[in-house]
Amino acid sequence: MDIERIRELIAQMTLEEKAGLCSGADFWHTKTVERLGIPPMLVSDGPHGLRKQAEEGDHLGIHDSIKAVCFPAGCALAASFDRELLRAVGEALGNECQAESVGVLLGPAINIKRSPLCGRNFEYYSEDPMLAGELASAFIKGVQSKNVGTSVKHYLANNQETRRMSVSVEADERTLREIYLAAFETPITAAKPWTVMCSYNKVNGEYVAESKKYLTDVLRGEWGYEGFVVSDWGAVNDRVRDLKAGLELEMPFSGGASDREIVDAVKNGTLDEAELDEAAARMLTIIYRFSGNRDASAVFDREADHVLAREAAAETSVLLKNEGILPLQAGQKVAFIGQYAAEPRYQGGGSSHINAYRITSAQDAAPAGVIHVRGFEDKEDTLDPALLREALKAAAAAEVAVVFAGLPDAWESEGFDRPHMRMPASQNELIMKIAEVQPNTVVVLHNGAPVEMPWLENVKGLLEVYLAGEAVGGATVDLLYGKANPSGRLPESFPKKLEDNPSYLNFPGEGDSVFYREGVFVGYRYYDKKKMEVLFPFGFGLSYTTFDYSNLRLSASHIKDTESLTVTVDVTNKGSVPGREVVQLYVADKESTVIRPAKELRGFEKVLLQPGETKTVCFRLNKRAFAYYNSEIGDWHVETGDFDIIIAKSAAELVLTGTVHVESTVRLPRLYTADSIFLDIKKDEKALALVKPLLDRSMFGGEARSETEASAITPEMLAAMLDYMPLRSLLSFGGATPDGLEQLLGQMNNP
Numbered sequence: 091m092d093i094e095r096i097r098e099l100i101a102q103m104t105l106e107e108k109a110g111l112c113s114g115a116d117f118w119h120t121k122t123v124e125r126l127g128i129p130p131m132l133v134s135d136g137p138h139g140l141r142k143q144a145e146e147g148d149h150l151g152i153h154d155s156i157k158a159v160c161f162p163a164g165c166a167l168a169a170s171f172d173r174e175l176l177r178a179v180g181e182a183l184g185n186e187c188q189a190e191s192v193g194v195l196l197g198p199a200i201n202i203k204r205s206p207l208c209g210r211n212f213e214y215y216s217e218d219p220m221l222a223g224e225l226a227s228a229f230i231k232g233v234q235s236k237n238v239g240t241s242v243k244h245y246l247a248n249n250q251e252t253r254r255m256s257v258s259v260e261a262d263e264r265t266l267r268e269i270y271l272a273a274f275e276t277p278i279t280a281a282k283p284w285t286v287m288c289s290y291n292k293v294n295g296e297y298v299a300e301s302k303k304y305l306t307d308v309l310r311g312e313w314g315y316e317g318f319v320v321s322d323w324g325a326v327n328d329r330v331r332d333l334k335a336g337l338e339l340e341m342p343f344s345g346g347a348s349d350r351e352i353v354d355a356v357k358n359g360t361l362d363e364a365e366l367d368e369a370a371a372r373m374l375t376i377i378y379r380f381s382g383n384r385d386a387s388a389v390f391d392r393e394a395d396h397v398l399a400r401e402a403a404a405e406t407s408v409l410l411k412n413e414g415i416l417p418l419q420a421g422q423k424v425a426f427i428g429q430y431a432a433e434p435r436y437q438g439g440g441s442s443h444i445n446a447y448r449i450t451s452a453q454d455a456a457p458a459g460v461i462h463v464r465g466f467e468d469k470e471d472t473l474d475p476a477l478l479r480e481a482l483k484a485a486a487a488a489e490v491a492v493v494f495a496g497l498p499d500a501w502e503s504e505g506f507d508r509p510h511m512r513m514p515a516s517q518n519e520l521i522m523k524i525a526e527v528q529p530n531t532v533v534v535l536h537n538g539a540p541v542e543m544p545w546l547e548n549v550k551g552l553l554e555v556y557l558a559g560e561a562v563g564g565a566t567v568d569l570l571y572g573k574a575n576p577s578g579r580l581p582e583s584f585p586k587k588l589e590d591n592p593s594y595l596n597f598p599g600e601g602d603s604v605f606y607r608e609g610v611f612v613g614y615r616y617y618d619k620k621k622m623e624v625l626f627p628f629g630f631g632l633s634y635t636t637f638d639y640s641n642l643r644l645s646a647s648h649i650k651d652t653e654s655l656t657v658t659v660d661v662t663n664k665g666s667v668p669g670r671e672v673v674q675l676y677v678a679d680k681e682s683t684v685i686r687p688a689k690e691l692r693g694f695e696k697v698l699l700q701p702g703e704t705k706t707v708c709f710r711l712n713k714r715a716f717a718y719y720n721s722e723i724g725d726w727h728v729e730t731g732d733f734d735i736i737i738a739k740s741a742a743e744l745v746l747t748g749t750v751h752v753e754s755t756v757r758l759p760r761l762y763t764a765d766s767i768f769l770d771i772k773k774d775e776k777a778l779a780l781v782k783p784l785l786d787r788s789m790f791g792g793e794a795r796s797e798t799e800a801s802a803i804t805p806e807m808l809a810a811m812l813d814y815m816p817l818r819s820l821l822s823f824g825g826a827t828p829d830g831l832e833q834l835l836g837q838m839n840n841p
């Protein structure tokens with residue numbers, strides 16, 4: 091329906107009807123206005139499957155929902171580093187929504203993984219905003235290609251579950267822009283989600299739901315957002331204030347109380363009716379976009395989507411260690427050990443919990459002859475001696491033992507954070523003991539976030555499967571036996587221990603405040619800068635083949651910050667099986683006056699290569715690839731200088747480097763004061779020229795210098811001391827009078 095017709099409709103609506111559109115009718119529907127034929131719209135979680143609740147609704151995954159295909163969770167999808175896969179999963183989900191009359195799928199969830207402990211990390215994508223943003227865009231485009239909306243969430247800075255409804259995130263503007271807002275910026279500008287879900291928490295003391303800055307100025311003003319903003323379920327505190335800030339839809343419902351508040355506010359003049367009309371127009375635009383584009387032929391083909399879920403799981407697992415043990419050979423005597431071989435962990439708890447259609451375990455999919463023993467019960471703290479005995483016997487009798495371990499269901503959920511980064515002690519102990527009797531031990535991990543691995547040195551193989559959805563078992567067996575070649579890469583760093591993580595001292599904060607004191611140094615940005623060893627770096631993942639890189643080419647050696655740079659590199663599959671490589675491009679500012687990460691991910695491409703095949707991978711870098719956020723000018727800024735363009739296999743394995751000189755076209759405004767120091771003045775030729783005569787007259791000038799030659803202070807020492815002196819020292823050390831200094835400042839500020 092076009093906007094003129096929507097405005098005509100709004101003109102016919104009563105105040106009460108317009109206010110009514112701004113909150114839910116029940117847990118999952120918007121309100122209908124029958125007399126005008128305005129249909130209700132159904133929304134459902136999300137993100138990695140359809141949680142459509144038939145009867146009683148809830149937002150914590152308590153009541154049942156329809157049987158639906160559970161795709162790999164966000165942690166795993168992101169590990170694919172594959173835009174095409176995210177798009178395909180999005181398309182399948184969009185089609186499911188059409189078939190089930192769901193107008194908006196409540197996802198993707200893309201909050202930055204600031205700490206490994208966040209309870210919802212399994213739903214989220216990455217510690218890196220570019221990776222999260224690019225993959226989210228592909229997912230959104232996939233869903234929305236089926237004329238179904240998405241709700242990118244939880245905007246903004248909802249990086250922990252502890253006190254999620256009351257905590258205030260205290261972070262500086264640059265950190266928010268470069269890390270936390272950046273994750274949302276690409277999906278919102280490039281993929282145009284129909285809705286954005288506003289988070290529960292506060293940012294710098296103000297609920298995001300009440301923040302005009304984030305909901306209107308940044309979202310609509312800077313990013314051109316045109317959809318509507320929906321509250322997270324129960325995130326509205328002050329309905330009128332939230333509406334004015336830019337929050338159109340309150341969910342779930344308020345029993346009419348909020349609608350009355352809105353009506354009263356219009357009547358008593360505290361809310362302009364035009365603002366309400368605008369909110370209603372945004373709601374109706376989306377409601378009619380869905381109802382006007384229904385696909386009557388859509389069917390929820392659970393079998394077909396299960397097949398896609400299996401393909402996805404094979405692409406999302408990450409091979410972390412392989413000392414000549416994988417792939418397993420047909421006919422080898424193999425023992426599958428562990429509860430998760432029979433009952434895989436494949437999703438997390440809370441609102442994203444899917445009532446899975448069909449779960450396939452590794453045991454179900456294993457080739458004939460593979461032995462399975464239970465090994466452990468994840469609800470028990472200690473190992474059962476009988477299960478242990480059985481497991482050790484099976485391991486010793488086999489040629490290879492594969493232990494299926496990870497985190498129990500109850501440890502990873504929405505609503506609370508993990509207290510530590512360890513796996514259950516019983517599982518660690520089991521792996522150690524198995525490795526003692528069987529040198530050929532492989533571990534398969536089911537978890538939604540990093541864990542410590544005290545047994546890593548003792549095992550020969552490690553496959554990080556994450557929470558890979560209902561078809562995980564078949565995919566895992568394909569990977570173990572080489573029917574599929576692992577191609578996932580870690581979308582987050584795995585620190586050696588929790589204490590190494592940059593947020594450690596400030597997670598989950600004190601009382602209702604959490605200070606993001608690590609600033610932009612999240613994940614690899616921190617480990618890199620500190621040259622700190624991690625268990626596994628960001629971007630890391632092995633393959634059953636090897637890849638060679640050559641021929642790095644940059645389209646120019648000098649560019650202006652208004653121009654773009656094209657980077658190409660050749661990648662060759664040197665092995666004997668087909669494989670997918672993830673080519674990563676990082677940019678490093680070689681010299682900077684601001685404190686910046688050593689390098690930052692600015693491009694990634696996943697390519698499929700047959701044995702011996704070479705492909706050229708191409709990247710295009712624009713100003714943002716070189717820029718940092720300059721809070722003084724409130725904009726992205728590039729400092730003139732050299733930048734390294736690094737092609738890498740992970741944040742820790744750099745393969746080729748080129749250099750480009752980027753020239754800034756923006757002159758930062760400078761305001762000199764009597765407190766400006768000479769070191770800063772020296773960088774500005776014009777200012778220096780103005781200061782020079784006065785400086786020469788001072789005790790730091792020509793005559794004074796020659797005297798120092800005989801003294802203990804060398805001219806170099808004197809120059810170094812001068813660097814940190816403010817202009818006003820010209821008053822104390824000769825060279826200027828108060829009037830002279832004032833005149834000088836006038837000239838310096840208006841050169």
Ligand code: BGC
Pocket residue numbers: 135136148149150196243322323441
């Ligand atoms: C979650 C959202 C979810 C909503 C509806 C909230 O508790 O934070 O992610 O979409 O409930 O279930």
